[in-house]
């Protein structure tokens with residue numbers, strides 16, 4: 090049941106304290122109504138408002154149009170589509186690698202909306218279509234390194250996170266940005282166990298978020314994201330451990346102070362806020378010096394992990410003068 094990231098933990102909440110699903114759903118209906126009101130109000134720069142189209146699985150949508158970005162793509166051989174979509178971490182659907190694919194098929198990733206809050210001039214709730222409309226999609230082949238010491242090479246489809254964040258006009262007080270995943274134990278069976286303090290949350294410093302490598306991802310291998318990979322909208326931050334790449338985002342909040350993040354809250358000595366890939370700083374329970382590339386066979390030689398996952402030339406400057414052992 091448990092991957093290396095989880096330890097055997099005592100449930101911190103008694104099952105009796107968990108909101109019964111009916112109450113939870115009712116609360117969601119009220120929240121959804123409030124959200125609908127906000128949708129009518131705020132206009133996102135560069136767009137008009139669009140109605141939310143009828144829902145539908147990613148497979149029923151027209152395929153995404155995109156152009157390949159050579160500038161930001163590695164020449165390494167991509168991991169197979171099969172491995173990318175069947176060996177997943179998405180604890181909302183279970184802690185085994187095969188659970189997300191098995192349990193996320195009925196997840197409703199459309200219609201979808203994202204709430205924007207905090208230190209920004211433009212706030213409110215926006216439909217997925219409003220979020221996506223002005224952005225040209227790029228295919229970028231990135232290395233992806235999980236904190237559990239396995240890695241992949243993935244052809245993501247997305248657009249620079251910074252281009253999206255700028256549309257909300259962050260104020261001068263915005264020093265960080267927090268991302269939150271949907272909370273819906275009805276659809277996400279993993280949220281019925283206290284493996285993490287739900288909903289899953291992650292964050293970046295603003296300069297990290299504005300870096301051109303930070304990608305808002307909507308697809309993989311030329312298709313819209315499968316549910317198990319974080320449909321319909323997820324982050325990919327290729328120089329950081331995979332747990333920073335939060336899936337199925339419903340909220341973006343600009344903050345003055347460093348946001349609390351799920352894995353850091355769960356095990357602060359094991360998972361830092363920064364989580365930059367660093368072969369010189371071991372996880373307390375295993376080495377980070379090497380990695381196992383998926384698809385190269387279980388007995389394949391482990392290859393060396395590179396500082397910042399091989400993106401040091403692009404991103405090391407963000408951390409100049411910082412003690413990377415302390416801010417791990």
Ligand code: MTE
Pocket residue numbers: 173176177178179180181234235236270289317318319330331332333334335336337
């Ligand atoms: N996002 C949410 N909401 N829940 C999760 O459990 N797991 C993280 C990250 N994003 C996770 C998440 C971890 S540990 C990794 S390695 C990547 O998603 C895995 O992404 P993939 O399944 O698309 O390879």
